[in-house]
Amino acid sequence: MADTRTVMIVDDEAIVALNIRNLLRRQGYEAVSVHSGEECLQKIGQGIVPDMILMDINLGPGRMNGPETTRRVQLQHADIPVILHSAYTDPETIQATRDMTKYGYVHKVPGNEEFVLATVEMAFKLQERERMYRDLSAHVNRLREEQNAFIAREIHDDLGQSIAALKMNLTMLGRSLKDAQLEPIITDMREILDATAIKVRTLIHELRPPVLDTSDIVEALTWHVREFEKTFAIPTSFLSSEQTLELEPEKSLALFRIVQEALTNSARHGEPGTISVAVKQEDGFLRVTVTDDGRGFSPGGNTTPRSYGILGMRERAEQWNGSLTIESVPGQGTSVSASFPIGPEPSGEAS
Ligand SMILES: Nc1ncnc2c1ncn2[C@@H]1O[C@H](COP(=O)(O)OP(=O)(O)OP(=O)(O)O)[C@@H](O)[C@H]1O
Ligand SMILES: [Mg+2]
CATH class of the missing domain: 1.10.287 (Helix Hairpins)
Structure with a gap:
């Protein structure tokens, strides 16, 4: 392994943590263990950011549990793979944790350590694939x-x-x-x-888009919304908390393309009466939301094959360490929201 990758084991049972830590170290990983969710967040807060986390679910009475710790970790570091490692096997827990991580759930029983190792290796490979993609x-x-x-x-x-x-x-x-x-x-x-x-x-x-020349995303979106309204004859409002907002041209362009696709989707699929576009800068994030009052759809449902719009919007947002949220209910309209961190730290992958 070229550079050593660090796995953080979050487990309140010291003996379990020790066994896994030794196993991972024997395989050439750096392994650190913490005994609570609070300690995990504290370490990450201090800049000890692991490449992967092996997370127990129940971390002791009165303590923050694994799912909540995972949620908080992912708010700051959405890209750290989390593997669940727990003794729970009941369908309710499995169901409740299903959407928490795509990197796996290993049953915690003595003698299962090899499965932990195999899952860690697979999770690193999956993460690598995702990065390449x-x-x-x-x-x-x-x-x-x-x-x-x-x-x-x-x-x-x-x-x-x-x-x-x-x-x-x-x-x-x-x-x-x-x-x-x-x-x-x-x-x-x-x-x-x-x-x-x-x-x-x-x-x-x-x-x-003129955003490449001006880098002012507010100006570019104002222009685009006006053009869109003229072309599709759908009343479309534009509201921004900022008069002007200069971003890196590539980031502006990504945002611009997201709004372009969201508006096109509204016009193509939603048959809305009105659409609104809102730009808001808050807590170091820029959020752009496109809301229509059209027919809506089920975002979690089966995606149409050969539909790349939503996928592309999400890719563009994540490329800049941002996120894309779609809220839609059949018959009740659609809201697409892209949130980008703004500040001095551009994404390495996109540069
Ligand atoms: N605002 C919307 N209102 C209603 N349905 C929508 C809306 N946005 C997306 N959809 C639904 O989600 C599906 C996927 O959208 P997506 O943008 O990924 O693909 P597409 O628009 O069908 O094709 P393309 O790859 O050209 O963008 C659409 O086919 C449509 O059924
Ligand atoms: Mg589309």
Whole structure:
């Protein structure tokens, strides 16, 4: 193993913790054990951040239990894999902890240590795969944005210039012909050219959002919401706690694309009467919420094959250490919320 990875064992039974710690150390892991959820949080708070946690469920009467400790750890470090390790085998506990971690639940019985080890190894592999997948997805997004920017530039320099030239020539033609019969035709042509110029400009903006030039996400979203409202004729409000907000261009772009997809989904699938977009900066986080009053859906239900919008939104948020939440109930509208940490620490993977 190139660099030693640290596993934190959270268990109130000292002998269990000791056995597992020794086993992991023999396999080349760094292993530390703590005896309560409180101690686990305290250590992490002090900067002792493990690469993985092996978490007991019941951590003693009157003490914080494993699920609550996990929840608190994940608020700060969503990326630390947590494996549950508990003597509970009743269906209620299994069910209640099912969504807590995707890295496994090992039954805590003497002689099961090899299963703990196998699960730790598998969990590290799963985490590695997820990282690779995330890096690949970030790479593909970057390529797509570069390609979009290239196409936008070509359209701007080529089509944009041609339309401008056509308009000028048409004006000159109208002046020199001075033919009353041709006048309405020329006016009509000028209007078609004007409409085409607007379409071209919108297309350029969609391909390469102005957020790349300004980095001001509030300005970019104001513009996009206005364009969206015009295109889909759905009343869409925009509310921001900030007048302007400068972020790293890549982060702004990620947010912009999330809002773009959420709005497109509302228009395509929701048939809403109204939509609202809200931007709020609070406690070091920037939260953008798109809410519609449309038909809603079951976010946890079966996803349509070949649907990548929600997946892409989530990827973009997580790429920046943020998160995406979707709340929707059939018949009661949909709310999509992306939350990004803002501050001096950009995500390493996205840089
Ligand atoms: N605002 C919404 N209102 C109602 N249903 C929605 C809404 N947003 C998403 N959905 C449902 O969730 C599904 C998945 O959305 P997602 O954006 O992932 O895929 P998609 O829009 O179908 O395809 P694409 O990959 O082009 O985005 C949609 O097909 C739709 O059924
Ligand atoms: Mg979609």
